[in-house]
Every structure is written in structure tokens, then in C-alpha cells.
Amino acid sequence: MTKNKLAQPFLKWAGGKRQLLPEIRKYIPKKINTYYEPFLGAGAVLFDIQPKKAVINDINTELINTYIAIRDHVDELINDLKKHKNEKEYFYAIRDLDRKEEFKKLSLVERASRIIYLNKTCFNGLFRVNSQGHFNVPFGKYKNPQIVNEIVLRAVHNYLNSNDITILNVDFEKAVENAKKGDFIYFDPPYDPVSDTSSFTGYSLYGFDKDDQIRLRDLFVELDKRGCKVLLSNSATDFIKDLYKDFHIEVVSANRNINANASRRGKIDEVLVMNYEPDR
Template identity: 45%
Template sequence: MVIQIPKETSPRPFLKWAGGKSRLIQQYIPYFPKSYKTYYEPFLGGGAIFFYLQPTTAILTDINAELINTYCCVRDNVEELISLLKEHKKQHNRDYYYSVRNNSPSSALEKAARVIYLNKTCFNGLYRVNSQGKFNVPLGRYENPNICPEDLLRVASAGLYHAEIQQADFTEVLNRATGNDDFVFFDPPYHPINNTSYFTAYSANSFTKKDQELLRDTCAELASRGVRIMVCNSNSEFIQKIYTEINFEIHTIKATRSINSNIKNRGMIDELLITSFKDFYLPKQ
């Protein structure tokens, strides 16, 4: 099947995602490696960096099984997925939203359509589950949500065509990335900078300090092989300390925080971009 792609359109995220990196890409550009062959993104989320870079070879993974299934369906069966989303669009109302939220279908395509439908209609486009792993975000206040962005999905499908997509823990990258032809971009759940900045739970298990340290150790091992590493995280003393211990470069990025229980704590904040290499792209003069 030939997918008709609108002219002058580049692949970009088709899901709204907490902590998405679309607005930060311009600040990241000077720090991307000059060259690499295989790109890895072990915390895929909305995939903004992958869609921007469009690497020839990419290994995309995430622990979230529903997210990975959705990416696979967008890549492999986008027209069937669009048909299902059109049906969701026709039936959308408050009662329908909660019916879909509370009932998980059996087929992969129906599950993917459910994820996208809920993402486009839930509050703030959050993905959050309870301790039983059930999606629990309430309905958002949208007059006309874009439930079936056909062109966006088709372009994303084409962008994902050559990507390998798998459900996996982030440490699995240790089994694949081996040298300086590899570039790994890590965008983990951020370490909280205060008691109001906790964002619960992207998956049924929260990302703890021990997980952050395991990620740091994973980065250290990859860097010892010559793998190029970039890591995003909060500007916290803990994160600065653990990456300073392994002599990584730490850079400050300006970001906009839009999710916080205290509205006064929303707005511009500093985040960290951490790298294991120094052969950056230089900003154009």
C-alpha cells in the first residue's frame, strides 16, 4: 500500500505526552553528536527527538506495552487504525469516553485506537495509571478534540517505517549499543525537585532513586564502550551529583513546566541535558 504524504510535512509526535521534548529541540541541536549510525531511544514517550532526527537506523523501546503497541500499529496498519479512530470520533461524548476508559479491547489495533482516542480527549493529554495498571485520567474540557489526525498519523507511519520498535526495560540497550557508531537518547521520568513535582505513575511502577542510579550506571557502561549518550532530567542536586561522579558534561536548558499540583510552580524552569561526549554540533553563526 502506498501512503499519500502531504507535501512540506515532516514527521512529528502524534501523541500528547507529559515531558514531551518538541519545544526543547532547538536548545538540544548544538549538543547532538556530529555523526552516528544507530539511534536508540529507550524511553520513547512521544518520540519528539526521533521524529526530528529521522535517523536511518533506529531502535525504539519503552516499558509501556500499550504505547509500544500503538507505535507498531501506526507503523504497520495506519489506515485500519484511522478507520477505528473515525468511529471513536463519531461516538465521542462524556459517557462514551468513560466507557472506553473503563474497558480494554482485545485486538492490537483496537487497543492502539483506544490509546490515541483517550490521549486526544483526556485531561491535558496525560498518560497515568493506578497501582493496578489501569488508565485513570478524567475527561478533558475540549470542544472539538482532534481525535483522528489522519495526515499526522500517515506521516508518522512513514517516519517509523524503518524503525525497530519493542517493549523493553531501558537496561536492554546494554545488549545492543556497543561503540561510537551508536547514539542513545535517554528521557527518563524526571527526579522530583520538590514534594509538589511528583508525577505519578506513567507505568504501574514508579521510577525511584535506585532506578535513577541504575540509569546512571547504564550510561557509564555505555560511555565506556564509546557510545554517545544524552540524558534529560530535572535540575536537582541528586541528578547533578550522580552524573558529576562519572564525569559527564552537564548543561542547563530552559523549559516550560505545565504540569504541577501548585499553579504557582508552573512556568519557566531549568532542566539538565547531560552528555558523555564533546564533539557537538556548533551553533550556526
């Protein structure tokens, strides 16, 4: 099956991998049995590789609901998206739904439609929730955001339905419990903060701290022992480089556009860690 170039991320996401794809591509193994991506986010790597068999996962329930809605109810979702308005008062009414009792009554499609709408119209296209799990990004004041990208939604729908793709909403360890020799796992966790003020783990209620990074490293080691090929991206901090010192590390530069502070956008060093020699 040839890749459908129209199947691509339908959301903007903090830490999204579009900028890093040319680097990541260099290190994707030629032969993959099952592809695993436990920190899916907007799915840039998934849609770039388009594996025929994959297990994709994210801890963010609203995000995973959106993938399921696109897979199972794409026509209804496109219809529902058409009702949204790029207006400030309307934006805040939709944004604040998750603070109200009626939020629980929204259908899967309505919740997915809300997430896509907020993502397209909020400031900087961020997805961020506060400690109560409420979406808290302000209105973006864009002239003409593309709320309904029907072509991309249908292409993603077709990809998810014409391949063997399992969608999960569990902890990253559980997401790879069935991974075995010949499988390929790509880990794109919330990054280790470069400074105390730069931590951005606000896209799910479950922040990601140093203990989680260590737990992830231990899982990386275990998957290595199982005979899986594992690739991980993270920030190039001393902590991360030390955690993975026994593995092959490539330092790469990536542009970071999603940051409220413009001075913090631009090139930052990231690492790609792998437990195999890259196919040259």
C-alpha cells in the same frame, strides 16, 4: 532521504520534549550509526532527528502497541479512530475498558485507537495509570479535539516503514544491550522529582525511583566505556547533578505545560548531560 516534517508526535505526553528541542538539537552528534531511545514517550526527539537506523523502546506496553499499530495497520487504525465520540459518558466507557475482562479481547488496533482517543479527549492530554495499571485521567471537555490526525499518522507510518526502526517494549538496560562505538543514545527517563509532591511517574506501572536513577547512571558510564555517545535529560536537582558530575552538564530552561496545578507550570531548570564535547 529528506526529513518529513509531518512525522511528529501523535500523542501529548508528560515530560514531552517539544519545548526542549531547540536545546537538544545543539548537542546531537553530526554522525550517528544507530540511534537508541530507551524512554521513547511521544517520540519528539526521534521525529526531530528522523534517523535511518534506530532502536526505540518504552516500558509502557499500551504506548508501544500504538507505535506498532501505526507501523503495521495504519488504515485500520484511522478507520477505528473515526468511531469515537467526544462525549463524557462515552469517554468513561472507553476509559474504563481496562478494568474489564473484555479488554483482553481488544485487537492491537482497537487498543491503539483507545489510547489515542483518550489522550486527545482527557484532561490536559495526560497519559496516567494508577497502581493497578488502569487509565485514570478525567474527561477533558474540549470543544473540538482532533481525534483523527490522519496526516500525522500516515507520516509516522511512512517514517517507521521506510527506515530500519526496531520497536521494543523492555527495560531500558535491555534496550541498549547491543549499542556499540559510534552509536548515539538519548535517555529521557522519568525525571527526578523537584519536590516530594511533584513526582510524576504515573505513565507506567513501574514507577522510577532513586535506585532506578542510579542504575541509569551506571548504564551511562558503561555506554561511555563502550565508546557510545550518550545524551541524557533530567531535572536539575542536586541529586542528578551529583550523579553526573564527571560528565559535561548544560543547565537549560524548559516550559512545562502538563501539570494539573497551573502554578506549577512554566519554566523549570533541566539538565542535559553528555559524555562528549558538543560539536560547536
